[in-house]
Amino acid sequence: MFSSTKQKAYFCRMKTIDQINFEGKKALVRVDFNVPLGENLEITDDTRICAALPTINKILSDGGAVILMSHLGRPKKGPEDKFSLKHIVNHLSDKLGHPVKFVNDCVGDEVISEADRLKNGDVLLLENLRFYNEEKAGDKTFAEKLSTLADIYVNDAFGTAHRAHASTAVIADFVGNNKCFGYVMANEINNLEKVVNEGERPITAIMGGAKVSSKITIINKLMDKVDKIIIGGGMSYTFVKAMGGNVGASLVENDKLDLALSLIAEAKEKGVELLIPVDSLNADAFSNDANTSVSDIDKVEDGWMGLDISDKTKSLYREAILSSKTILWNGPMGVFEMDKFAEGTKFVANAIADATAQGSFSLVGGGDSVAAVKKFNMQDKVSYVSTGGGAMLEYLEGKELPGVKAINN
Numbered sequence: 001m002f003s004s005t006k007q008k009a010y011f012c013r014m015k016t017i018d019q020i021n022f023e024g025k026k027a028l029v030r031v032d033f034n035v036p037l038g039e040n041l042e043i044t045d046d047t048r049i050c051a052a053l054p055t056i057n058k059i060l061s062d063g064g065a066v067i068l069m070s071h072l073g074r075p076k077k078g079p080e081d082k083f084s085l086k087h088i089v090n091h092l093s094d095k096l097g098h099p100v101k102f103v104n105d106c107v108g109d110e111v112i113s114e115a116d117r118l119k120n121g122d123v124l125l126l127e128n129l130r131f132y133n134e135e136k137a138g139d140k141t142f143a144e145k146l147s148t149l150a151d152i153y154v155n156d157a158f159g160t161a162h163r164a165h166a167s168t169a170v171i172a173d174f175v176g177n178n179k180c181f182g183y184v185m186a187n188e189i190n191n192l193e194k195v196v197n198e199g200e201r202p203i204t205a206i207m208g209g210a211k212v213s214s215k216i217t218i219i220n221k222l223m224d225k226v227d228k229i230i231i232g233g234g235m236s237y238t239f240v241k242a243m244g245g246n247v248g249a250s251l252v253e254n255d256k257l258d259l260a261l262s263l264i265a266e267a268k269e270k271g272v273e274l275l276i277p278v279d280s281l282n283a284d285a286f287s288n289d290a291n292t293s294v295s296d297i298d299k300v301e302d303g304w305m306g307l308d309i310s311d312k313t314k315s316l317y318r319e320a321i322l323s324s325k326t327i328l329w330n331g332p333m334g335v336f337e338m339d340k341f342a343e344g345t346k347f348v349a350n351a352i353a354d355a356t357a358q359g360s361f362s363l364v365g366g367g368d369s370v371a372a373v374k375k376f377n378m379q380d381k382v383s384y385v386s387t388g389g390g391a392m393l394e395y396l397e398g399k400e401l402p403g404v405k406a407i408n409n
Contacts, residue, residue, distance in 0.1 A: 015179070015407060016186045017055060017154060022064030026118060028150035029055060029182060030167050032157040032387070033070035033088055041087045047374075048159070048387060049092055055156045055182035056096060056123065065118040067150050069106060069167055070157070071130040079131045089125060100125050106132070107145040115149045135166045140173070142166045147174035156182025158189075161403030162391040172406035179407050184387075189404065191384040192395050195363050199326035201227060206321070206348065208233035208331025209368060212256045212263075215331070221397050223266055228273040228320055232333035232344070236277045236297065237306055239264065245298025248282065250306040275320055277313040280306035281334070281341060288338040308334030309344035321351040322358070329382075330366040330393070336375065345372050353381035365392040 031052045036044045043049070052068075059066050073083040086102055093100045098121075103114045106126040114124055129135040134142035143166035147153065153175045155161070160168045172179055181189070195203075203226040207215050212235045222229055231239060237250035242260035267274035280297040282304040283290035294310045295301065309317070321327060329352060333344035349372060356362045364373050365386035379385055386392045395401060 022062035026150035029154040143170035153179040164402035169402035169406040203326040204228040204324035206230040206329040210234035248300035279310040281308040308341040318351040327362040
């Protein structure tokens, strides 16, 4: 559909973990264990850990040993206890049903010793890569040190594939052909391709969230490839104000009004049906306890702010979704974190689930969309939930992802 020729080539020759027998081998696996931790440093969402388990188990079942490396959080001054990966060792061990060793560094003599002592069937977790500034800087020396720890490099961290970091891209320069994608990476690319190059029409993209500015590039790309674009969330009010509507105290990017008008004109020119909400659930304060009212979206009273779509828009959007064969959803319809303003997002999620049950392919991606799907327990009712976030959007924009390029080159 709209990926680059290079992306298509990568897809065709993608080297995955299934093409390698790890018997007697040590595999250095870049995972994405950047999981949220609570006040007591407990894991509050283990989705990314669970996603990595099939890759780890494949290597172990072959008779190999696993060395795991990841980042966690955004440490700024070297090692910080709250960002230590030691906090996930017990949970990971429980999920694997297998003890996980831990070393308090990711490079250096102690790490080399621990790696050398590994036996087939062992799992070792290294300390947070971002305790070293060299990781984000893509430092070659740092990458080379990591590369010496194992026989094969496996990239299974799609969420960081759009970053040219030492452990996600540069490391590939030092491992020759001994590299491949893990199951998370392979599944992400396979499912994105089902939208990007193999999407059955009609194709509908649902774009929500707070700001038009954060979705400009992807909306522009989608214009050439989809049949319908559904707009939701705070960005709706920028479009409505640009068309002369009164949006009260709703979130608006006043410097993007001309952009909104240009997108409306572009959609018309290209024959893309651009759906903008027609009514709005409004509040007199940004609070779950606020008073609410419903109005046409272009007639929001002064002092009131739109925080969700309302019934007419729900009906309009459901009809568009159910008539689609391929659906991409990125961004909520309202402030779904507050129960009073979550119904629009939930309604759209249910419509996507119903379309999926009827045979449509649906891909949900982006932090807020994924969080919404989880909140409504609908992960199993859509075709695929991407955890890629920024990497997913860049892939859809046709950009070359360093973490993908590194394996395929």
